[in-house]
Amino acid sequence: MGIMDYFKPVSTWPAEMVRAFLKEKTEDEYNLVDVRTPKEYEEGHLPGAQSIPVRDLSERLLELDSNKPTVVY
Amino acid sequence: MRSRAAAATLEGAGLEKVYSMEGGIRAWKGLTAKGAPEAGIAYFSAAARAEEMIALAWLLENGSRRFYDVLAHAIEDSDVADLHRQLAGAEERHKATLLDLYKKLVGAAPDVGFPQSVISVENEDDVMEGGMNVTEALQWVKGKSVTEILELSVALETNSYDLYLNMKRRLKDQPSAEVFRVLSGEEKEHLERLSALLEKKLP
Structure with missing residues (x-):
């Protein structure tokens, strides 16, 4: 991840929309990624989220299915 | 950011x-789920192989079944008691599903010492889903309102849904992953039923 990634436009969803999306879909239909630190994840995370801290993201891309929509927080 | x-x-x-x-x-x-990434719950790190995950899941299901069973008898509100009775039944079925999976995987029925023969967990008779302790949870519910009890059960199911998805991911393409996918789907359904009843019972 480069510094410029912080400035790229990305799509965002309000939490309510994420909640509705997760309720409607089954877990096979999306990637849900918690990019915070393992400690933050441990203290509380969205049910079903997988923990991939930002710093590990590029090495662990294969854990995500690139054909599915992905929600990150 | x-x-x-x-x-x-x-x-x-x-x-x-x-x-x-x-x-x-x-x-x-x-709701959020608690627990380490590698864990899902604190003692999950002890389970690495598929049969260890099965043994741990069986243990947790067994604890939850006991918890729900006591609640089903203790709660006066018939809707809430009924749902907990059904959940106790569902957890009992999950135990059978896990035993079947174990047999398929290992090629033999588990020995009499199961699940402690496969995985060592302290106070093995007292653990349940969500990393909670059955005795403490039963102590906690005394004198609580039905909505408070429902909230605890919702938290419990949230954590087991989360745990099973973690297990499924850890098993990747192994055949056992499918069973954990099915179990997580059922826990999600329990979660929805508990949440719907909670909404109904909120003052």
């Missing part, structure tokens, strides 16, 4: 549609 950067990284890596959740976890009004 981190999630926007992460989203940009993922899009750059070729993922189809990536959405960053506005406001991060603080904006999330739903």
Whole structure:
């Protein structure tokens, strides 16, 4: 991840929309990624989220299915 | 900020549609699950192989069944008692599903010492889903309102849903992963039924 990634436009969803999306879909239909630190994840995370801290993201891309929509927080 | 950067990284890596959740976890009004990434729950780190995960899941299901069973008899509200009775039945079926899976995987029925023969967990008779302790949970519910009890059960199911998805991911393409996918789907359904009843019972 480069510094410029912080400035790229990305799509965002309000939490309510994420909640509705997760309720409607089954877990096979999306990637849900918690990019915070393992400690933050441990203290509380969205049910079903997988923990991939930002710093590990590029090495662990294969854990995500690139054909599915992905929600990150 | 981190999630926007992460989203940009993922899009750059070729993922189809990536959405960053506005406001991060603080904006999330739903329930959260607790536990370490490698854990799902504290003692999950002890389980690495598929048969160990099965043994641990069986143990947790057994504890939850006991918890729900006591509640089903103790709660006066008939809707809430009924749902907990059904949940106790569902957890009992999950135990059978897990035993079947174990047989398929190992090629033999588990020995009499199961699940302690496969996995060593302290106070093995007292653990349940959500990393809670059955005795403490039963102590806690005394004198609590039905909505408080429902909230605890919702938290319990949230954590088991989360745990099973973690187990499924750890098993990747192994055949056992499918069973954990099915179990997580059922825990999600329990979660929805408990939440619906909770909404109904809220004053």
